Structure formats: structure tokens, C-alpha cells
Amino acid sequence: MSPKLVNVEQKRKEIIEGTLMALSKKELSELKIADIAKEINMGQSTIYEYFKNKDELIKQALEYFLQELYIPEENEELTVLEEFELILEKFKRQIKEERTNEINILIDVFYQGIKGDFEKLGEVYSDYIDYMVERINRDQKRGIIREDIDPQALISWVGATFDGLWIQSLLRPKDFDVDKIFNSFLKAIEIYIKKD
Amino acid sequence: MSPKLVNVEQKRKEIIEGTLMALSKKELSELKIADIAKEINMGQSTIYEYFKNKDELIKQALEYFLQELYIPEENEELTVLEEFELILEKFKRQIKEERTNEINILIDVFYQGIKGDFEKLGEVYSDYIDYMVERINRDQKRGIIREDIDPQALISWVGATFDGLWIQSLLRPKDFDVDKIFNSFLKAIEIYIKKD
Amino acid sequence: MSPKLVNVEQKRKEIIEGTLMALSKKELSELKIADIAKEINMGQSTIYEYFKNKDELIKQALEYFLQELYIPEENEELTVLEEFELILEKFKRQIKEERTNEINILIDVFYQGIKGDFEKLGEVYSDYIDYMVERINRDQKRGIIREDIDPQALISWVGATFDGLWIQSLLRPKDFDVDKIFNSFLKAIEIYIKKD
Amino acid sequence: MSPKLVNVEQKRKEIIEGTLMALSKKELSELKIADIAKEINMGQSTIYEYFKNKDELIKQALEYFLQELYIPEENEELTVLEEFELILEKFKRQIKEERTNEINILIDVFYQGIKGDFEKLGEVYSDYIDYMVERINRDQKRGIIREDIDPQALISWVGATFDGLWIQSLLRPKDFDVDKIFNSFLKAIEIYIKKD
DNA sequence: AATGAATGAGCCTTCATTCAT
DNA sequence: AATGAATGAAGGCTCATTCAT
Incomplete structure (x- = not known):
């Protein structure tokens, strides 16, 4: 509810959308963290401030995708x-x-x-x-x-x-x-x- | 004069079957040459005597699988x-x-x-x-x-x-x-x- | 906001000089990336942050050497x-x-x-x-x-x-x-x- | 002096000449035992019957070359x-x-x-x-x-x-x-x- | 004696992740 | 909060050499 939190969620969303964008160009097994970071013009390490690790990010990105898809x-x-x-x-x-x-x-x-x-x-x-x-x-x-x-x-x-x-x-x-x-x-x- | 002779096709088949066996346990993107070698009790480098590289082996293994499947x-x-x-x-x-x-x-x-x-x-x-x-x-x-x-x-x-x-x-x-x-x-x- | 900033050219020079130092002890065909990394107390992978590959590093090192030599x-x-x-x-x-x-x-x-x-x-x-x-x-x-x-x-x-x-x-x-x-x-x- | 010995020497000479032939096409640091074997249509392992190891073979080949050269x-x-x-x-x-x-x-x-x-x-x-x-x-x-x-x-x-x-x-x-x-x-x- | 077959050791390179500022 | 920098761990592949027939 605090403004900070909103920002965090906003950032996570941005990263997830970058992930999906990158994923639409490369298949998952070839997708690197570097690809995602480049997609959204962000340092690789910044991603780790918002997601524990790559697996976690991917999972959440796919969930987000599914949610958007099946409205x-x-x-x-x-x-x-x-x-x-x-x-x-x-x-x-x-x-x-x-x-x-x-x-x-x-x-x-x-x-x-x-x-x-x-x-x-x-x-x-x-x-x-x-x-x-x-x-x-x-x-x-x-x-x-x-x-x-x-x-x-x-x-x-x-x-x-x-x-x-x-x-x-x-x-x-x-x-x-x-x-x-x-x-x-x-x-x-x-x-x-x-x-x- | 008479070194050990091996049926090359037989050996390739053995490796391919080992690959499929390994592939049934692990998904492709996680499959290592080491897994295959271990599966058939063979040195990794031996595999390279029969297949140019990993991609080639995988491709042939999948083709073999398909062939067997769709008789x-x-x-x-x-x-x-x-x-x-x-x-x-x-x-x-x-x-x-x-x-x-x-x-x-x-x-x-x-x-x-x-x-x-x-x-x-x-x-x-x-x-x-x-x-x-x-x-x-x-x-x-x-x-x-x-x-x-x-x-x-x-x-x-x-x-x-x-x-x-x-x-x-x-x-x-x-x-x-x-x-x-x-x-x-x-x-x-x-x-x-x-x-x- | 302000992560460690490194003078890239300085770093490249450091690596190149380490390469030359290593090269003065071992002939080129026996020189490993590991030797160079050890020479300058650096992880092998760090070298790859500054040079595309071994060949590129060697080439630039030799050019640097030549430049220094023939002033x-x-x-x-x-x-x-x-x-x-x-x-x-x-x-x-x-x-x-x-x-x-x-x-x-x-x-x-x-x-x-x-x-x-x-x-x-x-x-x-x-x-x-x-x-x-x-x-x-x-x-x-x-x-x-x-x-x-x-x-x-x-x-x-x-x-x-x-x-x-x-x-x-x-x-x-x-x-x-x-x-x-x-x-x-x-x-x-x-x-x-x-x-x- | 025994005919066997002569044959051995003959064989060594053949291998050495193959080595030199191969060496004239590829630089030393890139020369593989396989190249030499192929050059003279011989199994790789046969070479090891006549020379202790690669270094030994190379050394003798270079000596032979020098001998022939400076008559x-x-x-x-x-x-x-x-x-x-x-x-x-x-x-x-x-x-x-x-x-x-x-x-x-x-x-x-x-x-x-x-x-x-x-x-x-x-x-x-x-x-x-x-x-x-x-x-x-x-x-x-x-x-x-x-x-x-x-x-x-x-x-x-x-x-x-x-x-x-x-x-x-x-x-x-x-x-x-x-x-x-x-x-x-x-x-x-x-x-x-x-x-x- | 000859060699096909097998392999261990090693090297280059990649990449997710951590560190330090 | 953000990120440039650093890296350990791992994997594919090569090749000299040994093994077994």
C-alpha cells in the first residue's frame, strides 16, 4: 500500500514483460539473463533485486503470460x-x-x-x-x-x-x-x- | 593384424539408445554428454568417435525414436x-x-x-x-x-x-x-x- | 547508483601485460588462459569480460608488445x-x-x-x-x-x-x-x- | 644387422618422412598425431610402436630434416x-x-x-x-x-x-x-x- | 607387428549469480 | 535502489596415449 511497494510491483512487472518479450524471440532453453536485461535496458544484477533467481523469474513470467492470455x-x-x-x-x-x-x-x-x-x-x-x-x-x-x-x-x-x-x-x-x-x-x- | 573390430552401426545404435534412455529421465535442455556416457558406461570421448557433436547425436537419436515409434x-x-x-x-x-x-x-x-x-x-x-x-x-x-x-x-x-x-x-x-x-x-x- | 567503475582501457592493459609476462615464461602454444589469469590474480572468466577470446587477447598483446618495443x-x-x-x-x-x-x-x-x-x-x-x-x-x-x-x-x-x-x-x-x-x-x- | 632391425629402421624412416610431410602443411603446434598417421596411411597406434611419444617423434623428425638439408x-x-x-x-x-x-x-x-x-x-x-x-x-x-x-x-x-x-x-x-x-x-x- | 577402439586429462568458453560501491 | 565488475562451476570437445585383439 505504501508508495514504495507500488514501485516495486511496477518494477517487477516491467522485468516480467521484458522477459516475455525476450522469450518471444528466443526459446526458453536459450534465454539468458543478459537477454532479458538488454531487452529492458537494465543491469543484470538489478533483476536479482526483484527476483530470487532465474527460475523464479521465468515461472512468474509464464504465470503472468497465462493470466493475460486467458481473460x-x-x-x-x-x-x-x-x-x-x-x-x-x-x-x-x-x-x-x-x-x-x-x-x-x-x-x-x-x-x-x-x-x-x-x-x-x-x-x-x-x-x-x-x-x-x-x-x-x-x-x-x-x-x-x-x-x-x-x-x-x-x-x-x-x-x-x-x-x-x-x-x-x-x-x-x-x-x-x-x-x-x-x-x-x-x-x-x-x-x-x-x-x- | 587383427585388432578388435566393432560393428560401427551397432555401436552407434547403442549410443543412440543410451541417449534415449537418458532423455527419458531428463529433459533435452538439461541433458549432458556426461549423462549419456554414464548411461551406457562409456567414456565421453568415445561418443565423439561415433558422432560429430552433441547436436548431431541428439538429432539422430530423435529420428531413431520416431522411426521406432511409428512403425x-x-x-x-x-x-x-x-x-x-x-x-x-x-x-x-x-x-x-x-x-x-x-x-x-x-x-x-x-x-x-x-x-x-x-x-x-x-x-x-x-x-x-x-x-x-x-x-x-x-x-x-x-x-x-x-x-x-x-x-x-x-x-x-x-x-x-x-x-x-x-x-x-x-x-x-x-x-x-x-x-x-x-x-x-x-x-x-x-x-x-x-x-x- | 554508483557501482564500482573501472577504467576499461586500464584493465585491458593490465590483462595484456599479464599476458606478456606469462608469455615470457611459456611459449605461446603452451600458454593457457589459466596461466594468464593466475599471473594477474584474476578469475579466468574475468578476462572474457575484456577480450572476446584467447586469440583476440594474444593478438592484441603481441601488438602492444611491438608498439612498446619499437618506439x-x-x-x-x-x-x-x-x-x-x-x-x-x-x-x-x-x-x-x-x-x-x-x-x-x-x-x-x-x-x-x-x-x-x-x-x-x-x-x-x-x-x-x-x-x-x-x-x-x-x-x-x-x-x-x-x-x-x-x-x-x-x-x-x-x-x-x-x-x-x-x-x-x-x-x-x-x-x-x-x-x-x-x-x-x-x-x-x-x-x-x-x-x- | 638382422633383417628385422632393418625393417624397423625402414619403418621409422617412413614415419619420420610422413611427419615432415605433414609438418610442411601444418605448423608444429597444430600438428596432430592423427595428421601424421593419415599422411602415411597408418594407424595412430602403430606410430607408438616405433616412437615413445609425440615429442620424441618430432625431435627425431627435425633432426632427420636438418641432416638431409645440410649435406x-x-x-x-x-x-x-x-x-x-x-x-x-x-x-x-x-x-x-x-x-x-x-x-x-x-x-x-x-x-x-x-x-x-x-x-x-x-x-x-x-x-x-x-x-x-x-x-x-x-x-x-x-x-x-x-x-x-x-x-x-x-x-x-x-x-x-x-x-x-x-x-x-x-x-x-x-x-x-x-x-x-x-x-x-x-x-x-x-x-x-x-x-x- | 599392426591397429581399431577407448579414454582421461585438460582447455576454452559461457553464464547465473554474487560482490562492492 | 541500481549496477558495473568479478567469478566459480560447469559443459562440450580435443587429442595424446593406452588397451586389446
């Missing part, structure tokens, strides 16, 4: 299917705009998460699924989605497909026909969930 | 849907057996592949898709799968789901209800591709 | 012959004082120069010859040296003799009778260049 | 001055033919000799001087060279000039005007030693 835009009025369409639409735009900055960081976030060095990701993932489960529940009550569908299961594999598609778009960018693939995928969901 | 069991008699079921069945078993060794390596393979440091993965991925496209084509001719379905698109997103599920099972192992999720997923595919 | 004392008032005498006089003193430090470095300077790994030496050598050519020209105008003598040619072989004598004094120190040899050499030059 | 062609009938001319003539040819092979080795021979790691050179040098002293004596008796000249001193500095000129020709090849320099040098000697 769920409360599209409460949309149906789940419409939301899926929206996600894919954003995805498509991202591929075309080559938002490599964010993507590069995201790769490391997932890598660390999967390796178990960054538990936060798992939590966020679960939170997201919980959130979507509610949305699906609501649509089921509204009668838009078949009631015998398990919301947990549905969002699990649909979310998985999102992740997998994103990986695939990076692995084989040349042959990745976004429109065709997305259409096929959406169609399948639609048929699966719709009441007939 | 497609020619289940020619199975329908595509049955093959999907088989894959998920294997997946389920893997999760239960905690085949962490392979998984750990696979994570690095993907990480390297996505980062663009391991082009082979993209190729293998594309090969797999091509192979499955033919299988789907065949099922379409047989009349098992709807003809208006684009094989490329279908296998792209189905493959993506496989990858994504695998990631998810690592990210949130506690909450990952394999059976429920797989069933839901398979059901969706079935409805989508079946002739009605 | 031509402008004996403008002396005749060329007197200057030759002076050089030999200095040489004699050096042999007696066993200035092995400088000598050892000089050997490596020449070795590197001859091998083509240290171009600076050739330049300095040529500069020296140019300088002496002018001096000879002046003496010719003054009528002290015969006009049909080619200054370039003269200083070339006289300089060569200096170098050769220096080598010889190192190769066969026991049998190298300085006074007799220098006298004979000077007498020859005197006869050769004098106007009769 | 004084007994030009008994020539005067000393004529012999000097002959030496310079050979030198000139060597420069023009770019006999870099021999030169490269010679540089290392001298480097090692000066550093004191190769005593043989000093001995050979002294032997050569002794030999020339006798020649000068003879010419003095014949009345071709002034009697008040000290043979030791003369050949010392003349030899030194040879060495120095050789160095200079390597240090500043562009500006080294062989003919002019040699003529000036020879003229000086002629004037110095001639009876008038």
Missing part, C-alpha cells in the same frame, strides 16, 4: 457451438497474422507445463474446462444440446482438438488447410451435439 | 473407425502403464519439431496423414464412410485430437477421465462419418 | 653508422643482462609473423625500413654515405643481419663472441658506405 | 665469395619456386632451436661455421681474402645475414627486392674481404 471474454449470450466457431475464427486470424510472438511463448508454456515444471498451466486448463462445462450445461437446459452428452467429456476432447490443431499448424504449415479442416471439425461437433 | 502396424483389414478405436485403446493402456519413458522423449520430439529444430517430425506427421487419407478413401469406396467427407480434413482434426488428448492427460492427469472422454470422442466420429 | 628514439643528430653502432651496443647490453623476458616474447612475435598469423609485424618491419631509408638519404645528401648505394637494399640486409645475429646469439650462446662479430660487421659496413 | 656440397674448388654467391642464388630460386614445404619445416626447426627445445640446431649451426672458417682460412692463405679478417667473426655475421634475409623475405614478401638486396650485400662483402 475469458464473457460471451454469455453465445451458444457453445457459436463460441467454438469464434475460437476457430480467432485461430485462423492468428495463423494468417503470424502472431509468432505469442505463439513462441505459448510453446514454452506448454512444454514447461507438460514437463511438470509449471503446475499453473494444469490448473488454468482445468478452470477453463470447468467454465465450459457450465456453458454446456446451460445449453443443454436451453435444449440446444443433446442431454445425453457428458459436458466434461465433450469439452475435453474438443479442447484437445484445438490444442492439437494448433500444434499441427506449426508442424506442417504448408499442408495445413485451415478452412477445410475447421469446417469438417465444426460439422462433426454440430452433428454430434444437435438435438434431432 | 505402422499394417492393420489393413480394419476399418478406419476400428483403427481409431485401437489407437485410443493403446493410448489408454499407455496411460495406465505409465510409460513415462517414451512420453518424456515424445515431449521433446514435439517441442523440437514445433520449434523447427527437427524437421523430420513434420515429414513423419505428413506421411501419417497421407497414409490415413488412403485408408479413408478405401472405406469410402467400400461404402463405410460418407463420400462427402474430405479425408484430409477428417484425419487432420482427428489426429489433432489424439495429440491434444495426450497433452491433456499429462497436464491434468487427476481429472482426465479416459473412458468417458474417449467414448464421447469416438461416438462423435462415428455419427459424423457413418452413412445414414 | 624509435629519434636520434636525429646521429649518422646512420652511429645509429647502427648504437643498436649493436644495446644488443650487447641485452645479451649481457639476459633480458630473456623480452626475448622470449620476441621469438613468438617473429614466429607468428613469419607464419602469417600476425600481419602487424610485417607492417612494422616495413615502417622501420622506410624510416631508415630516409635517414640514409639524408646522410647521402650530407655527403657521409656514397651516393651510388641503394638505401632500401642497404637497410634490408643490414636489418637482416641484426635479426640473424640475434637468432645466432640464442642458438649458440657459448660460441657467440659478440665483440669480435660486431666489430667485423661494423667495419664491413663502414668500408662499404664511406666516400673515399 | 654440404663440397664445392672445394670455389672461393668463399663464390660460395656466398651460390647460396644467394639458391635462395633466390627457392623464393621463386615457392619451396614452401621446406621453408615451413625450417621455420619450426628454428623456432624449436631458439626456444631451446632442439639443441641439435645449435650444434649444426656451429659445425657449419667451423666448416666455413676453414674455407676462409684457405682463401686467406691463397691470398684471396685479407689476412686481418677474423674468419669466425666474418662467417658469423654473414651467416646471420642469410638467416635474416630469409626471415625478411617471409615477413614482407611484397617489398622484398631480392636482386637489389643481394647485390648490395655481396658488394659489401667483396669490398670488405678483398685485398687492395
Whole structure:
């Protein structure tokens, strides 16, 4: 609450953002403290005034990144299917705009998460699924989605497909026909969930 | 006149397998030549008799791993849907057996592949898709799968789901209800591709 | 606000002088960074704060040495012959004082120069010859040296003799009778260049 | 005397010559045992059957080289001055033919000799001087060279000039005007030693 | 006798971290 | 609070030499 503290937090934020900026250019295992310091025009040792060590800084930077990334835009009025369409639409735009900055960081976030060095990701993932489960529940009550569908299961594999598609778009960018693939995928969901 | 003769390819294979073994315990960016040497009870310098440098060894080890992994069991008699079921069945078993060794390596393979440091993965991925496209084509001719379905698109997103599920099972192992999720997923595919 | 500030050039000089000191004890091909660091009581890595790598440090050290060595004392008032005498006089003193430090470095300077790994030496050598050519020209105008003598040619072989004598004094120190040899050499030059 | 021994000597000679061949391509401090072995198509370890270690091999190779080099062609009938001319003539040819092979080795021979790691050179040098002293004596008796000249001193500095000129020709090849320099040098000697 | 194979010792260099002002 | 300076610890790689057949 004291003005000092605010400054400290401000400084930590500055360093974290520099870290993310640097991380968008270099993969984590190649990222040096020197890179970060240079990114924000700061002495290396100053960083150690605000973070215990490199690991700590990285961890907090990734958490910050995740927080910023997943601010769920409360599209409460949309149906789940419409939301899926929206996600894919954003995805498509991202591929075309080559938002490599964010993507590069995201790769490391997932890598660390999967390796178990960054538990936060798992939590966020679960939170997201919980959130979507509610949305699906609501649509089921509204009668838009078949009631015998398990919301947990549905969002699990649909979310998985999102992740997998994103990986695939990076692995084989040349042959990745976004429109065709997305259409096929959406169609399948639609048929699966719709009441007939 | 007759010094000890060693099958060079055999030795390279031994080193590569040691590398993979070591890689299953430590993530790539932390893997040292010393770890590999220790793994196979060999002097570090011996490794350099068979591989130009660490990068070269790692690259070849990952390629070897991929090769071993993706020996497609020619289940020619199975329908595509049955093959999907088989894959998920294997997946389920893997999760239960905690085949962490392979998984750990696979994570690095993907990480390297996505980062663009391991082009082979993209190729293998594309090969797999091509192979499955033919299988789907065949099922379409047989009349098992709807003809208006684009094989490329279908296998792209189905493959993506496989990858994504695998990631998810690592990210949130506690909450990952394999059976429920797989069933839901398979059901969706079935409805989508079946002739009605 | 005010961390320790160091005169970078001063530090570089200190390291260079340590390098030369170490080089006077060990031949170049056996000189390790560790030797240099120990010589000046400094961590090895500190050296890398001031020099890109070992090669760069060595090169700059040799250049520094050469610079210090060949500060031509402008004996403008002396005749060329007197200057030759002076050089030999200095040489004699050096042999007696066993200035092995400088000598050892000089050997490596020449070795590197001859091998083509240290171009600076050739330049300095040529500069020296140019300088002496002018001096000879002046003496010719003054009528002290015969006009049909080619200054370039003269200083070339006289300089060569200096170098050769220096080598010889190192190769066969026991049998190298300085006074007799220098006298004979000077007498020859005197006869050769004098106007009769 | 036994055939075995002859074979051993033959083999040693082969290795030594391979060493010299390799040494003519690479400077001593960069020469590896592997280079030598490759040069003569031999396993590295075989070399160790014939020489205790690398240092020993190098030393013997340099000695062998020196022996081959300084086979004084007994030009008994020539005067000393004529012999000097002959030496310079050979030198000139060597420069023009770019006999870099021999030169490269010679540089290392001298480097090692000066550093004191190769005593043989000093001995050979002294032997050569002794030999020339006798020649000068003879010419003095014949009345071709002034009697008040000290043979030791003369050949010392003349030899030194040879060495120095050789160095200079390597240090500043562009500006080294062989003919002019040699003529000036020879003229000086002629004037110095001639009876008038 | 010959040599393919193996290796320990060592060196250069990097980098996270600490020190000192 | 900020940072320039210093460094220890570690890793990749080389190479002379030994081992084993």
C-alpha cells in the first residue's frame, strides 16, 4: 500500500514483460539473463533485486503470460457451438497474422507445463474446462444440446482438438488447410451435439 | 593384424539408445554428454568417435525414436473407425502403464519439431496423414464412410485430437477421465462419418 | 547508483601485460588462459569480460608488445653508422643482462609473423625500413654515405643481419663472441658506405 | 644387422618422412598425431610402436630434416665469395619456386632451436661455421681474402645475414627486392674481404 | 607387428549469480 | 535502489596415449 511497494510491483512487472518479450524471440532453453536485461535496458544484477533467481523469474513470467492470455471474454449470450466457431475464427486470424510472438511463448508454456515444471498451466486448463462445462450445461437446459452428452467429456476432447490443431499448424504449415479442416471439425461437433 | 573390430552401426545404435534412455529421465535442455556416457558406461570421448557433436547425436537419436515409434502396424483389414478405436485403446493402456519413458522423449520430439529444430517430425506427421487419407478413401469406396467427407480434413482434426488428448492427460492427469472422454470422442466420429 | 567503475582501457592493459609476462615464461602454444589469469590474480572468466577470446587477447598483446618495443628514439643528430653502432651496443647490453623476458616474447612475435598469423609485424618491419631509408638519404645528401648505394637494399640486409645475429646469439650462446662479430660487421659496413 | 632391425629402421624412416610431410602443411603446434598417421596411411597406434611419444617423434623428425638439408656440397674448388654467391642464388630460386614445404619445416626447426627445445640446431649451426672458417682460412692463405679478417667473426655475421634475409623475405614478401638486396650485400662483402 | 577402439586429462568458453560501491 | 565488475562451476570437445585383439 505504501508508495514504495507500488514501485516495486511496477518494477517487477516491467522485468516480467521484458522477459516475455525476450522469450518471444528466443526459446526458453536459450534465454539468458543478459537477454532479458538488454531487452529492458537494465543491469543484470538489478533483476536479482526483484527476483530470487532465474527460475523464479521465468515461472512468474509464464504465470503472468497465462493470466493475460486467458481473460475469458464473457460471451454469455453465445451458444457453445457459436463460441467454438469464434475460437476457430480467432485461430485462423492468428495463423494468417503470424502472431509468432505469442505463439513462441505459448510453446514454452506448454512444454514447461507438460514437463511438470509449471503446475499453473494444469490448473488454468482445468478452470477453463470447468467454465465450459457450465456453458454446456446451460445449453443443454436451453435444449440446444443433446442431454445425453457428458459436458466434461465433450469439452475435453474438443479442447484437445484445438490444442492439437494448433500444434499441427506449426508442424506442417504448408499442408495445413485451415478452412477445410475447421469446417469438417465444426460439422462433426454440430452433428454430434444437435438435438434431432 | 587383427585388432578388435566393432560393428560401427551397432555401436552407434547403442549410443543412440543410451541417449534415449537418458532423455527419458531428463529433459533435452538439461541433458549432458556426461549423462549419456554414464548411461551406457562409456567414456565421453568415445561418443565423439561415433558422432560429430552433441547436436548431431541428439538429432539422430530423435529420428531413431520416431522411426521406432511409428512403425505402422499394417492393420489393413480394419476399418478406419476400428483403427481409431485401437489407437485410443493403446493410448489408454499407455496411460495406465505409465510409460513415462517414451512420453518424456515424445515431449521433446514435439517441442523440437514445433520449434523447427527437427524437421523430420513434420515429414513423419505428413506421411501419417497421407497414409490415413488412403485408408479413408478405401472405406469410402467400400461404402463405410460418407463420400462427402474430405479425408484430409477428417484425419487432420482427428489426429489433432489424439495429440491434444495426450497433452491433456499429462497436464491434468487427476481429472482426465479416459473412458468417458474417449467414448464421447469416438461416438462423435462415428455419427459424423457413418452413412445414414 | 554508483557501482564500482573501472577504467576499461586500464584493465585491458593490465590483462595484456599479464599476458606478456606469462608469455615470457611459456611459449605461446603452451600458454593457457589459466596461466594468464593466475599471473594477474584474476578469475579466468574475468578476462572474457575484456577480450572476446584467447586469440583476440594474444593478438592484441603481441601488438602492444611491438608498439612498446619499437618506439624509435629519434636520434636525429646521429649518422646512420652511429645509429647502427648504437643498436649493436644495446644488443650487447641485452645479451649481457639476459633480458630473456623480452626475448622470449620476441621469438613468438617473429614466429607468428613469419607464419602469417600476425600481419602487424610485417607492417612494422616495413615502417622501420622506410624510416631508415630516409635517414640514409639524408646522410647521402650530407655527403657521409656514397651516393651510388641503394638505401632500401642497404637497410634490408643490414636489418637482416641484426635479426640473424640475434637468432645466432640464442642458438649458440657459448660460441657467440659478440665483440669480435660486431666489430667485423661494423667495419664491413663502414668500408662499404664511406666516400673515399 | 638382422633383417628385422632393418625393417624397423625402414619403418621409422617412413614415419619420420610422413611427419615432415605433414609438418610442411601444418605448423608444429597444430600438428596432430592423427595428421601424421593419415599422411602415411597408418594407424595412430602403430606410430607408438616405433616412437615413445609425440615429442620424441618430432625431435627425431627435425633432426632427420636438418641432416638431409645440410649435406654440404663440397664445392672445394670455389672461393668463399663464390660460395656466398651460390647460396644467394639458391635462395633466390627457392623464393621463386615457392619451396614452401621446406621453408615451413625450417621455420619450426628454428623456432624449436631458439626456444631451446632442439639443441641439435645449435650444434649444426656451429659445425657449419667451423666448416666455413676453414674455407676462409684457405682463401686467406691463397691470398684471396685479407689476412686481418677474423674468419669466425666474418662467417658469423654473414651467416646471420642469410638467416635474416630469409626471415625478411617471409615477413614482407611484397617489398622484398631480392636482386637489389643481394647485390648490395655481396658488394659489401667483396669490398670488405678483398685485398687492395 | 599392426591397429581399431577407448579414454582421461585438460582447455576454452559461457553464464547465473554474487560482490562492492 | 541500481549496477558495473568479478567469478566459480560447469559443459562440450580435443587429442595424446593406452588397451586389446
